[in-house]
Amino acid sequence: MESAAVPAETLPTGAGAGEKGLKSNAIGYASNLVIGVASTAPGYSLAATLGFVVAVGGIGFHAPIIMILSFIPMLLIASAYNYLNRADPDAGTSFAWVTRAMGPRLGWLTGWAIVAADVVVMAALAYIAGTYSFLLFDWQSAADSLLAVSIAAGIWIVVMTAICTIGIELSARTQVFLLGAEILTLALFAAVALYKVYFGTQPGAPLNSVYIHADWFNPFTLHGGSTALVEGILLGVFIYWGWDSGVCVNEESENSATGPGKAAIMSTILLVLIYVVVTVAAQSYAGVDFLRSNKNDVLSALGGSVFGSPLDKLLIIAVLTSASASTQTTILPTARTTLSMARWGAMPKALGSIHPRYLTPHVSTILMGAVSLIWTLIIINVSQNVLSDSITGLGFQIAFYYGLTGFACAFYYRRELTRSFKNFFMAGVVPFLGGAMLTYIFVKAFIDNKPVDSAYSGGFLGVGAAVAIGVGLLLFGVVLLVIANIAYPKFFKRKLETAPPGFLERPPGEPATTTVTPE
Amino acid sequence: MSEIVVGYDGSDSKAALEQAIGLAKELGDSVVIVFGYAARGYEGGAMTAQRDAIKEHAEKVTADAAETARAAGVDSEVVLVPEKGAEALSDLAAQRQARMIVVGTHGESTLRGVILGSTTHRLVHIAETPVLIVRP
Numbered sequence: 211m212e213s214a215a216v217p218a219e220t221l222p223t224g225a226g227a228g229e230k231g232l233k234s235n236a237i238g239y240a241s242n243l244v245i246g247v248a249s250t251a252p253g254y255s256l257a258a259t260l261g262f263v264v265a266v267g268g269i270g271f272h273a274p275i276i277m278i279l280s281f282i283p284m285l286l287i288a289s290a291y292n293y294l295n296r297a298d299p300d301a302g303t304s305f306a307w308v309t310r311a312m313g314p315r316l317g318w319l320t321g322w323a324i325v326a327a328d329v330v331v332m333a334a335l336a337y338i339a340g341t342y343s344f345l346l347f348d349w350q351s352a353a354d355s356l357l358a359v360s361i362a363a364g365i366w367i368v369v370m371t372a373i374c375t376i377g378i379e380l381s382a383r384t385q386v387f388l389l390g391a392e393i394l395t396l397a398l399f400a401a402v403a404l405y406k407v408y409f410g411t412q413p414g415a416p417l418n419s420v421y422i423h424a425d426w427f428n429p430f431t432l433h434g435g436s437t438a439l440v441e442g443i444l445l446g447v448f449i450y451w452g453w454d455s456g457v458c459v460n461e462e463s464e465n466s467a468t469g470p471g472k473a474a475i476m477s478t479i480l481l482v483l484i485y486v487v488v489t490v491a492a493q494s495y496a497g498v499d500f501l502r503s504n505k506n507d508v509l510s511a512l513g514g515s516v517f518g519s520p521l522d523k524l525l526i527i528a529v530l531t532s533a534s535a536s537t538q539t540t541i542l543p544t545a546r547t548t549l550s551m552a553r554w555g556a557m558p559k560a561l562g563s564i565h566p567r568y569l570t571p572h573v574s575t576i577l578m579g580a581v582s583l584i585w586t587l588i589i590i591n592v593s594q595n596v597l598s599d600s601i602t603g604l605g606f607q608i609a610f611y612y613g614l615t616g617f618a619c620a621f622y623y624r625r626e627l628t629r630s631f632k633n634f635f636m637a638g639v640v641p642f643l644g645g646a647m648l649t650y651i652f653v654k655a656f657i658d659n660k661p662v663d664s665a666y667s668g669g670f671l672g673v674g675a676a677v678a679i680g681v682g683l684l685l686f687g688v689v690l691l692v693i694a695n696i697a698y699p700k701f702f703k704r705k706l707e708t709a710p711p712g713f714l715e716r717p718p719g720e721p722a723t724t725t726v727t728p729e
Numbered sequence: 730m731s732e733i734v735v736g737y738d739g740s741d742s743k744a745a746l747e748q749a750i751g752l753a754k755e756l757g758d759s760v761v762i763v764f765g766y767a768a769r770g771y772e773g774g775a776m777t778a779q780r781d782a783i784k785e786h787a788e789k790v791t792a793d794a795a796e797t798a799r800a801a802g803v804d805s806e807v808v809l810v811p812e813k814g815a816e817a818l819s820d821l822a823a824q825r826q827a828r829m830i831v832v833g834t835h836g837e838s839t840l841r842g843v844i845l846g847s848t849t850h851r852l853v854h855i856a857e858t859p860v861l862i863v864r865p
Contacts, residue, residue: 546778569766
């Protein structure tokens with residue numbers, strides 16, 4: 211018999227094929243909504259930042275307005291994600307886009323900033339996960355022990371890395387259930403807290419309850435002025451972090467002709483609502499002093515009082531499931547960023563390899579886990595306050611790469627902007643404004659946080675610890691960039707690209723760029 | 730002459746491939762070597778980078794499989810589908826009106842299969858085409 215091996219493709223190669231795959235998996239509305247909200251992990255974000263926002267000098271009761279204002283830069287940058295993703299859906303998101311639009315050096319630094327931010331956040335995540343795991347079993351002494359929390363945090367990172375390496379994923383239905391439970395728990399928490407404040411049998415509730423006041427939503431009565439505002443937003447940027455990529459990249463391009471998908475809009479409204487309502491309820495119930503003094507684990511501290519035992523465990527479970535989702539949405543995208551950088555020839559080739567059985571970027575994933583583990587054990591053990599400062603420091607890294615993404619969008623489409631008002635506004639003005647806002651926040655926060663005495667943990671290398679972690683790691687990236695420059699000369703010779711003329715007038719779906727293939 | 734669809738990902742499905750080739754030879758069929766290359770894990774940023782990397786891996790692995798078929802004197806065709814294994818196999822088999830689908834048990838332990846559901850497990854439930862399961 212005549213034998214022939216005919217490698218054939220049922221579907222066209224490139225992004226078209228990918229799109230088809232996504233479509234046939236038919237991620238439903240609920241599932242899109244879930245992924246949009248889950249990638250920001252509201253329960254965990256609140257547990258990690260609410261206390262710190264309230265504790266910023268001059269913010270206090272104004273935390274709700276900070277939650278709302280922080281969303282503005284994210285919304286602006288989301289437009290950049292949307293437009294850049296249309297041109298190049300094929301790679302390491304911001305790394306690829308900034309490389310194309312603004313050159314390989316800024317692009318490489320952007321990739322580094324993503325990795326650095328993800329490593330830094332792992333410490334905070336693992337710390338919360340470790341502490342809350344003990345609190346779930348009322349094991350207070352373990353939750354207070356640095357050694358016990360370090361061990362639990364370490365185990366957490368190892369397990370999560372293993373899950374990402376093996377590629378275990380929960381079914382969409384399980385995810386919808388878990389997130390639904392998380393949101394319901396937070397809503398229930400807010401409702402019970404407010405009920406107790408207004409209609410509780412004990413006058414004034416158990417803590418220093420206060421009635422909701424319109425002034426909480428007025429940014430102009432902030433005592434700390436612009437310094438407090440910027441400091442608050444720097445923390446607030448962190449709580450919305452992940453929203454953009456989760457929602458925008460998931461948006462199927464077929465639907466984008468009719469404007470942003472309904473799931474994206476709904477998940478956005480839902481997120482802002484969750485943050486504002488829970489913040490209002492928490493400070494109304496307990497007052498700001500309580501939140502300040504329990505800033506490391508606000509939700510568990512409040513849960514006991516609001517729900518009482520054993521219902522308070524619901525809140526702890528919600529934070530834990532939220533943290534696990536968040537760890538996964540941290541490890542995976544980071545591993546994919548380094549995978550993408552390796553495929554572009556900008557990082558060691560091994561990082562671009564795929565496990566033959568699990569089909570995951572196992573080298574990138576395990577390296578990410580290992581670096582996070584080391585970082586986490588150091589940070590947790592140096593002092594609790596360093597952990598607090600690292601959340602502020604994280605804001606610098608996020609502001610850096612989101613800001614550059616905003617500028618990259620306006621720059622990449624600069625010749626398309628005059629073609630229509632929509633182009634001009636959505637691909638130009640909005641992303642640029644987002645970039646400018648984040649630049650301002652970065653610079654202002656840098657000046658405010660530079661003094662040693664501004665940090666919780668004091669100074670490090672002569673600057674405040676938040677700046678040392680946030681900006682210091684970015685500067686370390688510059689050192690690595692110099693080395694990469696020598697090691698990967700071909701990548702660094704890349705030329706700048708702009709959008710092909712008339713690209714935005716074309717029907718959506720066809721990317722502007724060709725897929726990068728490894729040498 | 731009909732077609733036998735075989736799920737092949739290189740790892741533990743060599744036995745399935747050999748079985749499919751053997752049957753095809755006896756029945757005078759050709760084999761369709763299928764690799765589903767949907768990336769696992771959460772969707773979102775840089776997803777496509779992973780998918781592309783998997784696709785390259787898939788191309789390499791399936792080329793070897795096609796070579797095996799050629800050596801045995803059986804006609805073969807390689808199809809890469811950007812979907813998860815079970816869906817990729819059942820859709821393609823239905824579309825081609827294939828005689829059967831041959832898959833390996835993937836060496837997945839019973840426990841893992843029960844908790845997470847294996848490709849094979851899922852395939853048996855969704856496929857309308859007869860499925861032959863081969864232990865490695």
